[in-house]
Amino acid sequence: MEKVSKKISSANLIERDQKVVTPAIYRYTDVAFERGEGLFLYDFEGRKYYDFVAGIATMSVGHNHPRVVSAITDQAGKLLHAAAHVGYMQPYVEILEKLISLAPAPLNHGKGVLVNSGSEAVETAVKLARAVSGRSMVLAFMDSFHGRSMGALSLTASSSGYRRHLSPLLNGVEHVPYPYCFQCPFGHKNHTREDCCGQWKKFIQMTLDKLVHPDDLAAIVVEPILGEGGYVVPPDDFLQTLREVCDRTGAYLIADEVQTGMGRTGKWYAVEHWNVTPDIIALGKAIGGGLPLGAAIARSELMDAWWPAAHGSTFGGNPLACRAGLESIAIIEEENLLDNATKVGNFIQARFKAAQKDMPIIGDVRGKGLMIGVELLNRQGEPLKVDQVKHIIKDLGSNGVVMTKCGQSTLRIAPALTITETVADEGLNIILQVLKDTWTRL
Numbered sequence: 001m002e003k004v005s006k007k008i009s010s011a012n013l014i015e016r017d018q019k020v021v022t023p024a025i026y027r028y029t030d031v032a033f034e035r036g037e038g039l040f041l042y043d044f045e046g047r048k049y050y051d052f053v054a055g056i057a058t059m060s061v062g063h064n065h066p067r068v069v070s071a072i073t074d075q076a077g078k079l080l081h082a083a084a085h086v087g088y089m090q091p092y093v094e095i096l097e098k099l100i101s102l103a104p105a106p107l108n109h110g111k112g113v114l115v116n117s118g119s120e121a122v123e124t125a126v127k128l129a130r131a132v133s134g135r136s137m138v139l140a141f142m143d144s145f146h147g148r149s150m151g152a153l154s155l156t157a158s159s160s161g162y163r164r165h166l167s168p169l170l171n172g173v174e175h176v177p178y179p180y181c182f183q184c185p186f187g188h189k190n191h192t193r194e195d196c197c198g199q200w201k202k203f204i205q206m207t208l209d210k211l212v213h214p215d216d217l218a219a220i221v222v223e224p225i226l227g228e229g230g231y232v233v234p235p236d237d238f239l240q241t242l243r244e245v246c247d248r249t250g251a252y253l254i255a256d257e258v259q260t261g262m263g264r265t266g267k268w269y270a271v272e273h274w275n276v277t278p279d280i281i282a283l284g285k286a287i288g289g290g291l292p293l294g295a296a297i298a299r300s301e302l303m304d305a306w307w308p309a310a311h312g313s314t315f316g317g318n319p320l321a322c323r324a325g326l327e328s329i330a331i332i333e334e335e336n337l338l339d340n341a342t343k344v345g346n347f348i349q350a351r352f353k354a355a356q357k358d359m360p361i362i363g364d365v366r367g368k369g370l371m372i373g374v375e376l377l378n379r380q381g382e383p384l385k386v387d388q389v390k391h392i393i394k395d396l397g398s399n400g401v402v403m404t405k406c407g408q409s410t411l412r413i414a415p416a417l418t419i420t421e422t423v424a425d426e427g428l429n430i431i432l433q434v435l436k437d438t439w440t441r442l
Helices: 010-020 066-076 090-102 118-133 150-155 199-210 238-249 270-274 300-304 319-334 337-356 386-398 421-441
Strands: 033-037 040-043 048-051 111-115 137-141 173-176 217-222 252-256 280-283 294-298 362-368 371-376 404-406 410-413
Touching: 048 421, 066 319, 090 111, 090 294, 090 319, 111 118, 111 300, 118 137, 118 150, 118 217, 118 252, 118 280, 118 294, 118 300, 173 199, 199 238, 217 238, 238 252, 238 270, 294 300, 319 337, 337 362, 337 371, 337 421, 371 386, 386 404, 386 410, 386 421
Parallel strands: 137 173, 137 217, 217 252, 252 280
Antiparallel strands: 033 040, 040 048, 111 294, 280 294, 362 371, 371 410, 404 410
16 A cells, blocks of 8 residues: 655644754744745645745845746756865856955955855954954944854853853954944934944054053954844944954954855945945855855955965865855846845845834834844833744744844844835835834833
8 A cells, every 4th residue: 555645734844843953042932834935935734934034144046036046056067076085066156256246446366265154254254364463452332243252152141041141152252332323332312323422443443452462462353233233233433443443453353254145235245335345244144045154255465375284174065055156146147136236235224213113112124135133112111022023023934924023122134135115015014014003012
């Protein structure tokens, strides 16, 4: 008798998951995904969900894009893995050539190395800066997120929960405040990034005067726009100031573009918005086209100063991920998705700002391109508590929209770069209705 396979249900899969997966893996929604198609996800019962997070800013050209699937299938029939340390692989070279060519000068003539994730890319960048400079100290920022592995976690400072029971971490890291103007770390009220108090500059200088001697500073590591910390866009002189500090001290400026890179903000690299070129860029998330891939690219003289076997990765730059990433980049170029990110991103921000006039729960709307944060407030004008925001996101999932939070009280909106104004509008109708319903319960 032919065996009939039992159809999986969402409830059944969630039950099985809870028996074998650690609760350390937090789920923002109660949705079990069976498949994705373009801008939508589907559960095992066939229900459709607007995907406003795209695998956490990863699925740049949407789910199951036929060209990406074809590239993966073609590569799978040729070579899955051979290891970069053993020999040369065409996809490894080609994606580094592409990533470097898209970077601002002089990084567009730089060199790089491939790893498996954004966390590894950040650690690679710090490792390079320390090795080449011969210095030990690194400056990072409060509210930043650079990864969860022990090295990257030493730089991460968006939640003490990530660090709980894990000290000591990597030595030689000092944190200074990020200019988060809506929730100013220096206590100023009603400030915007356009009229920032600038106290963060004094704090950086005080740190160099009293804690970190400039001769010991290897690097400053920064997200051009905060990711996990709240999708915060800094004042226009922020990156320029960091560039000047690095030039003055001889330290290297490392831009963590893991979340902001590859067109998310309407530019290939977010630093381009401010015409600042870092010495090293860390990449991850979207560069793999949905598969695990990370990269660190740097000025040639830095990479060339690294001796043979100073770094490496068994699976870093595996051909499958490289091909998926290359095809995704080609689609972004050919379909002008950088322009689309800017256009639809402006549309989304405009809708939230229009709704803000009658919805006090919307405290701040910010972002660039399709990296948009909507910070939520309670009736006292204070940020919603984390659990309240998580409840809103669960409600959104129940109503057909998948997204996550960032920071304490900010909705993270990061759909695929292929999103249209029509689909965005439909999803926003659901989001705004859930926010209205939430406000009546606060």
